[in-house]
Amino acid sequence: MGIEIERKYLVNPTLWQLTKPLAVATPIRQGYLSLNPERTVRIRIKNNNAYLTIKGKNEGIKRIEFEYPIPLEEGLDLLPLCEGAIIEKTRYTIAIEGLTWEIDEFEGENLGLIVAEVELQAEHESIRLPVWIKQEVSLDPRYYNANLVQCPFKNWK
Amino acid sequence: MGIEIERKYLVNPTLWQLTKPLAVATPIRQGYLSLNPERTVRIRIKNNNAYLTIKGKNEGIKRIEFEYPIPLEEGLDLLPLCEGAIIEKTRYTIAIEGLTWEIDEFEGENLGLIVAEVELQAEHESIRLPVWIKQEVSLDPRYYNANLVQCPFKNWK
Numbered sequence: 001m002g003i004e005i006e007r008k009y010l011v012n013p014t015l016w017q018l019t020k021p022l023a024v025a026t027p028i029r030q031g032y033l034s035l036n037p038e039r040t041v042r043i044r045i046k047n048n049n050a051y052l053t054i055k056g057k058n059e060g061i062k063r064i065e066f067e068y069p070i071p072l073e074e075g076l077d078l079l080p081l082c083e084g085a086i087i088e089k090t091r092y093t094i095a096i097e098g099l100t101w102e103i104d105e106f107e108g109e110n111l112g113l114i115v116a117e118v119e120l121q122a123e124h125e126s127i128r129l130p131v132w133i134k135q136e137v138s139l140d141p142r143y144y145n146a147n148l149v150q151c152p153f154k155n156w157k
Numbered sequence: 158m159g160i161e162i163e164r165k166y167l168v169n170p171t172l173w174q175l176t177k178p179l180a181v182a183t184p185i186r187q188g189y190l191s192l193n194p195e196r197t198v199r200i201r202i203k204n205n206n207a208y209l210t211i212k213g214k215n216e217g218i219k220r221i222e223f224e225y226p227i228p229l230e231e232g233l234d235l236l237p238l239c240e241g242a243i244i245e246k247t248r249y250t251i252a253i254e255g256l257t258w259e260i261d262e263f264e265g266e267n268l269g270l271i272v273a274e275v276e277l278q279a280e281h282e283s284i285r286l287p288v289w290i291k292q293e294v295s296l297d298p299r300y301y302n303a304n305l306v307q308c309p310f311k312n313w314k
Contacts, residue, residue, distance in 0.1 A: 001234045033198050033211060034191040039238045041190050041198045052209065052225065054190060056238050064238065066231050068209065074223050077158045081196045081213050081221065 004065035005123055008138045011114040015132035023092035031082025032146050040146045043078045050075020061138045062123060084149040085109060096130055109152030115143060161222035162280055165295045168271040172289035180249035188239025189303050197303045200235045207232020218295045219280055241306040253287055266309030272300060
């Protein structure tokens, strides 16, 4: 069974600017065929590749995840079927001390939001946080991408 | 874009019994990650194969359809994530005059329901109906498999 163990953090934008030139930038567009947190179904277009991803309910920082590459053309056909808005973001990827960090700078309705994610091998794996990490938000459902479709950052108080 | 054009019929069980021995029987189990008619997401286990299928909203007898084979083990892991009941049925397949008919005999909560489907190349393709066909139900949403999860045949008046 595919299990994703992931921690999520807010980013200090000023400090992040200093590291950002070292990271690889990838544009991402994604939408959801199911926004239900019990079983999200995501269509993602990343560079010129498309993926269909199913995730189960979060249990702490862990959840079931299955990802299938699909033909790009079919991914683009499926995007308009999605519920609600399409999320657009640029993902910056950078390896630091053996861990791969993914820093998502959101656009559109979620402009201003910058979130860093790191995938772990075990729930209690200790990690050294880069200086541009501000605060952990792993357990805060507002930051789930599926929730950002329904309640985008610009509407937060 | 994958388009499915399909007509659906009720079956006369007595007459169908005479043809049934000529058909190939396949057990099917399926569940839905999304039951929303705008975008159903289905996990199907058929023999020892698993498929992930996305269908768009019905427009008459036509709708968008994309199907992806997935590893059996992952299909079995995804089934418990599905919303509501799992549909169980035996599918009988038979070729008649160049068309492939699929006759589904439902089990469990939908026991007693027998539905025949035929996939067409065009919406207005003329077809000769086998003698065991009773009545067309292509446009009746009660017979959508996604709806049989929520409102099974045994609960119908």
